[in-house]
Amino acid sequence: MTRMTASEAFVETLHVQGVRNMFGIVGSAYMDALDLFPAAGIRFIPTVHEQGAAHMADGYARISGRHGVCIGQNGPGITNFVTAIAAAYWAHSPVVAITPESGSSTMGLGGFQETDQLPIFSGITKYQGHVNNSRRMAEITARCFDRAILELGPTQLNIPRDYFYAVDDYEIPEPIRIERGAGSPHAVGAAAALLADATFPVIVAGGGVITAGAGEACTSLAELLGAPVVTSYLHNDSFPANHPLWAGPLGYQGSKAAMKLIARADVVLALGTRLGPFGTLPQHGIDYWPRTARIIQVDADPKSLGLVKKMSVGIAGDAAEVTEALLSALANRPLRGTASRQQRLETVAAEKSAWESELGHWTQETDDFSREVGSTASAMHPRQMLRALEEAMPKGAIVSTDIGNICSVSNSYLRFEQPRSMLAAMSFGNCGYAFPVAIGAKAAAPERPAIAYVGDGAFTMSFGEILTAVRENLPVTAVVFNNGQWGAEKKNQVDFYARRFVGTNLKNPSFAAIARAMGAEGQVVDKISDVGDALASACRAQRDGKTTVLEMMVTQELGDPFRRDALSKPKRLLQKYAAYTVA
Numbered sequence: 271m272t273r274m275t276a277s278e279a280f281v282e283t284l285h286v287q288g289v290r291n292m293f294g295i296v297g298s299a300y301m302d303a304l305d306l307f308p309a310a311g312i313r314f315i316p317t318v319h320e321q322g323a324a325h326m327a328d329g330y331a332r333i334s335g336r337h338g339v340c341i342g343q344n345g346p347g348i349t350n351f352v353t354a355i356a357a358a359y360w361a362h363s364p365v366v367a368i369t370p371e372s373g374s375s376t377m378g379l380g381g382f383q384e385t386d387q388l389p390i391f392s393g394i395t396k397y398q399g400h401v402n403n404s405r406r407m408a409e410i411t412a413r414c415f416d417r418a419i420l421e422l423g424p425t426q427l428n429i430p431r432d433y434f435y436a437v438d439d440y441e442i443p444e445p446i447r448i449e450r451g452a453g454s455p456h457a458v459g460a461a462a463a464l465l466a467d468a469t470f471p472v473i474v475a476g477g478g479v480i481t482a483g484a485g486e487a488c489t490s491l492a493e494l495l496g497a498p499v500v501t502s503y504l505h506n507d508s509f510p511a512n513h514p515l516w517a518g519p520l521g522y523q524g525s526k527a528a529m530k531l532i533a534r535a536d537v538v539l540a541l542g543t544r545l546g547p548f549g550t551l552p553q554h555g556i557d558y559w560p561r562t563a564r565i566i567q568v569d570a571d572p573k574s575l576g577l578v579k580k581m582s583v584g585i586a587g588d589a590a591e592v593t594e595a596l597l598s599a600l601a602n603r604p605l606r607g608t609a610s611r612q613q614r615l616e617t618v619a620a621e622k623s624a625w626e627s628e629l630g631h632w633t634q635e636t637d638d639f640s641r642e643v644g645s646t647a648s649a650m651h652p653r654q655m656l657r658a659l660e661e662a663m664p665k666g667a668i669v670s671t672d673i674g675n676i677c678s679v680s681n682s683y684l685r686f687e688q689p690r691s692m693l694a695a696m697s698f699g700n701c702g703y704a705f706p707v708a709i710g711a712k713a714a715a716p717e718r719p720a721i722a723y724v725g726d727g728a729f730t731m732s733f734g735e736i737l738t739a740v741r742e743n744l745p746v747t748a749v750v751f752n753n754g755q756w757g758a759e760k761k762n763q764v765d766f767y768a769r770r771f772v773g774t775n776l777k778n779p780s781f782a783a784i785a786r787a788m789g790a791e792g793q794v795v796d797k798i799s800d801v802g803d804a805l806a807s808a809c810r811a812q813r814d815g816k817t818t819v820l821e822m823m824v825t826q827e828l829g830d831p832f833r834r835d836a837l838s839k840p841k842r843l844l845q846k847y848a849a850y851t852v853a
Contacts, residue, residue: 271439277303279408279440280429285310286442287415289339291330291713293323297343299370299431315713315742318734320347322706324354326738327365329710331358333668333690335481337418338710341368344431345383349390353700355424356394360696362477364418367391367426374430387428396423404436412443420448422481422570450482450570452595453587461539461566461583462599467606468537468564470614471495474520475509476502476589478542478570480689484590488541489513491593494600496611497539498618500528503549504671504681504694508542511685514615517622520558521549523681523829527625529558531618536560539596540567540581542589544574548697553830568592629657629682639764640827648796649823652676652751655801656683659749662802664809667719668693668711672704674725675757679829702731708746709739712812719809720746726778727756733784739817740789747808748819750781753826761831766839770850785819796823 274282280303284292293315296304307314317323320342327338338358342348348369358365369391371377372384388398397417399410407429414427452458465471473495479488485508492499492515499509503521510516518525520532532538538560543549545567550559564582567575568589575584585592607614632653634644644651656676660683663669669684670693671677686692693711695703708722724732729750739746760774782792791811795804801822808818831837842851 271441273437273439275434276404276407276436276438277306277434279442280411280434281306281310281312282442283408283411284312284339287412287445288336291315292339292341293317293326293330293710294341295320295323295343295347297347297370299344300341300368300429300434302434315738315744317706317738320350321354321702322732322735322738324351324358324365324367325703325706326710326713328354328358328361328363329670329693329707330714331363331365332361332693333711334714335690336364337415338363338365339368340365341370343383344370344372344387345385348387349385352390352394355391357695357698357700357703358424359394360698362422362481363424364422365424366414366418367395367424369426369428371428371430373432375432377430388426391426394424395426396421397425398428399425400428401430401433404433405438407433408440408442412445416446420446450588450591452591453568453585457583457585458592458595458599461585462596462603464537464564464566464583465495465539465596466600466603468495469607469610470534471497471537471539471607472532472535473497473499474502474532474538474540474543474545475499475505476541476543477505477508478568478589479508480505482542482570482589484542484593485509485689487590487593487597491597494597495605496607496614498531500525500532502543503546504692504696506681506684507686507689507691510687512687515618517618518625519681521551521681522553522832523678524553525625525682526554526556526628527621529553529556530621533558533560535563537564538566540565541593542568542570544569544577545579546697547578550579629653635827635829637764637828639769643826649753649825650796650798650801652679652753652824652827652829654798655822655824656680658798658801659683659805660685662805664719664806667691667721667809668708668715670694670704670708670711670722672722672724672728673699673701673758674728675761675828676751676753676824677704677723677725678758678832680723701728703728705729705732705746705748706735708748709735709744712744712746719812721809722746722748724748724750725757726750726752726754726776726781729781733781736785736788736790736817736819743815745812745815745817747805747812747817749805750819750821751824752778752781752821753824754778755826757826757828758832761828762837764828765831766837780821781819782821785817791816791818792821793818794821794823
């Protein structure tokens with residue numbers, strides 16, 4: 271026990287937990303602690319908006335594997351965290367949201383910048399710690415950081431602002447870390463028996479493979495079984511794309527090769543994935559989930575087992591340790607699939623080749639609307655542009671993707687050779703995500719190129735963070751798809767509402783000019799032949815500390831809609847709306 275102020279106890283606990291970067295906006299509610307950050311080796315990175323700060327913390331956490339931390343002023347600063355913390359929740363990202371609160375002696379009186387901050391985050395955090403006595407500052411701070419790692423998700427640390435100034439005797443807790451283990455030996459044995467008897471095994475590599483560092487073990491198991499590996503939705507970096515057994519992502523705008531291969535499976539090993547509903551919906555006209563296959567599901571969270579898809583064997587454990595246990599259990603077993611191994615490998619290669627050829631020749635969308643707008647003279651077809659970006663992608667790049675039509679189509683074109691390379695808002699699907707999260711990723715890995723794919727609508731929600739990238743020397747590249755529309759929703763109006771475009775057409779400024787006005791580089795690209803050089807140049811500029819906005823002028827052609835499952839042809843029963851029927 272050492273006598274110190276509560277601010278010192280708080281900062282000492284952050285230091286012991288390994289906090290070296292924190293994102294936020296300065297506020298009087300925590301200024302006493304803020305004053306100590308530099309002495310504790312904590313870099314405070316001031317942002318333009320608190321949502322951006324929390325997204326940056328998310329990107330930092332997912333690339334580094336350590337805590338991402340954000341902090342803001344009580345009341346309005348804290349409520350601005352909500353959207354980004356919800357995104358971190360669905361990404362299983364260990365973000366700690368530090369939420370200073372109104373003073374304890376005036377709570378409930380409706381004071382300046384007062385709101386009840388705990389209920390707001392109750393459904394989007396894994397744990398909420400409230401410092402109810404200044405003597406517990408170090409204890410509860412440490413618990414929030416421990417739980418973010420133990421429960422794989424964001425936590426909230428709520429601190430009444432007057433508690434920072436107390437003086438008491440404190441003990442700074444050491445971090446608690448656990449080994450999750452390989453699950454039950456019985457379940458591992460049952461899973462090994464299914465895999466040994468499989469004639470067409472398929473592995474689904476999810477985010478748990480990345481979190482657990484299970485990449486090498488997953489590769490070894492795939493090679494042992496001769497099993498194609500598909501990646502779960504928006505986890506394209508969970509298996510190396512240069513491996514012969516890689517088949518691409520499932521889910522919205524995923525790989526037809528992956529879908530056709532998993533449709534043939536008699537046994538599926540779902541490794542580190544909850545098999546979320548949006549990542550297993552039919553796509554490209556393919557209802558690919560194998561209804562008769564035996565499903566082995568491995569997840570660190572036992573509550574995810576069997577939640578979405580019926581399973582035959584469930585294993586609660588660490589993806590790496592479970593995979594190692596399966597390798598050991600299969601080492602001396604005869605594998606029924608060996609007889610068909612060569613034919614299976616040929617099938618994998620053929621399906622991948624067919625899909626690559628289709629992507630390479632996909633230069634026009636098929637609906638009438640896309641054919642009408644696809645002839646714009648000074649703009650690029652989105653898929654050709656995405657293909658050119660893919661071919662020019664620098665080695666080791668980190669790519670974050672926003673939500674929207676073109677960003678979603680990019681799922682077909684994003685391939686990675688190392689884990690912790692792709693960032694997306696997952697099933698929360700919020701706009702304004704990609705650009706700030708790329709800045710956080712850059713803080714975690716300054717040696718790697720950081721690239722944000724973002725639509726024009728979403729970029730207007732986040733481009734203020736150009737200032738953060740410039741003034742904090744966190745150079746990134748924003749690839750902005752400028753097609754003058756909210757494309758995802760416009761596709762619904764094309765398909766279901768007779769092209770009555772309400773709220774989906776945009777009139778944009780020059781994003782390249784905005785970038786230059788904010789101290790970054792800006793370039794307009796409207797020819798496919800210029801895409802690769804522009805990306806390469808922008809990534810080189812990152813080495814010189816330059817943030818670049820590449821404004822990609824693309825046609826208004828639209829890929830498949832997000833939610834075909836959630837829309838139907840409208841009915842109009844009132845006479846005054848009769849003209850708004852759709853045949």
